[in-house]
Amino acid sequence: MKQFLAVKPDEIPFYDLYGESFLKLSADFVHLEDIRARSAGLGWEISPHRHGKLFQLICVFDDEWTVQRDDEKLTLQGDWVVTLPPGVVHGFTFAPDTNGYVLSVNADVVNALRSDSAIADFTGAVWSSQAIEFQDKHQSERFVAYLHMLAGEMRSNDPGATVSIHMLLKLLFVLVARQQNTARNLAGTSGRDSRVLLGFRELIDKHYQQHMNVNDYASKLYISVSTLSRICQQHLNTTPKKLIHQRLVNEAKRRLIYTRQSLDEIADTLGFKDTGYFCRFFKQAEGTTAGEFRRRSEL
Numbered sequence: 001m002k003q004f005l006a007v008k009p010d011e012i013p014f015y016d017l018y019g020e021s022f023l024k025l026s027a028d029f030v031h032l033e034d035i036r037a038r039s040a041g042l043g044w045e046i047s048p049h050r051h052g053k054l055f056q057l058i059c060v061f062d063d064e065w066t067v068q069r070d071d072e073k074l075t076l077q078g079d080w081v082v083t084l085p086p087g088v089v090h091g092f093t094f095a096p097d098t099n100g101y102v103l104s105v106n107a108d109v110v111n112a113l114r115s116d117s118a119i120a121d122f123t124g125a126v127w128s129s130q131a132i133e134f135q136d137k138h139q140s141e142r143f144v145a146y147l148h149m150l151a152g153e154m155r156s157n158d159p160g161a162t163v164s165i166h167m168l169l170k171l172l173f174v175l176v177a178r179q180q181n182t183a184r185n186l187a188g189t190s191g192r193d194s195r196v197l198l199g200f201r202e203l204i205d206k207h208y209q210q211h212m213n214v215n216d217y218a219s220k221l222y223i224s225v226s227t228l229s230r231i232c233q234q235h236l237n238t239t240p241k242k243l244i245h246q247r248l249v250n251e252a253k254r255r256l257i258y259t260r261q262s263l264d265e266i267a268d269t270l271g272f273k274d275t276g277y278f279c280r281f282f283k284q285a286e287g288t289t290a291g292e293f294r295r296r297s298e299l
Helices: 035-042 107-114 117-123 137-155 161-183 191-210 214-221 225-236 240-258 263-269 275-286 290-297
Strands: 030-034 045-051 054-069 072-084 090-094 100-106 130-133
Touching (some): 030 137, 035 045, 035 090, 035 100, 045 054, 054 107, 054 137, 100 107, 107 161, 137 161, 191 214, 191 240, 214 240, 225 240, 240 275, 263 275
Antiparallel strands (some): 030 100, 054 072, 054 090, 054 100
């Protein structure tokens, strides 16, 4: 399988769909395509990019592929689904004639679906960037069947098509959550704890540039600092403060790798009071300077 080629543009591209920057995304935008439809004409390689408003599910069956997410690279083989919330830098190298699909959904649709309390717990599995393996072939076959049904409803002009599309999206999210529960340690997380962790991550994504402290986040979640700390330690084996700092580190890495912003500009963008503070923060978190991290990533 050919090697993934990193791309170093001045700014990592933002697309609506890959290669299409000027689509007017409707509030109910849902798009489904076979991986061959876009990748075959590009040498089966999708360069690093990100989406401002789109949530995506990328699924591949019985094939090997390489996934780049921010500064992480994964080689997957078998039946996998990769979840990509808005803003995550991602790229792919597929084997020729890869069997799989790309589902793109306006983030507003996902948020609207979450207003249904019955589905809220399950959307947490798809609202963070992760790779999830289908452990059971029957489950991957069911997932494909739902996608085919979704494609049929998207082509339909029949009454109730939109309702059916939303119901099928819910079924897909439930199935992804089930695979997550099988494959990862969140299987023991209670429904309440899942909602707290999901809400915390979403608040971090929204406010990380404001450098809010743990008490601020706990207040917005209507829980105590001790409760938030217990949930993070129990289910993620880390502290709330480390999760907050990691979000800043991840965004700093994105900008160091994929942009030509100066350290002053990155520090300002990420809400640091001065560049020196940003540089000390980054070195403490990563054990290397921001400048050295950038130089290594260019090799």
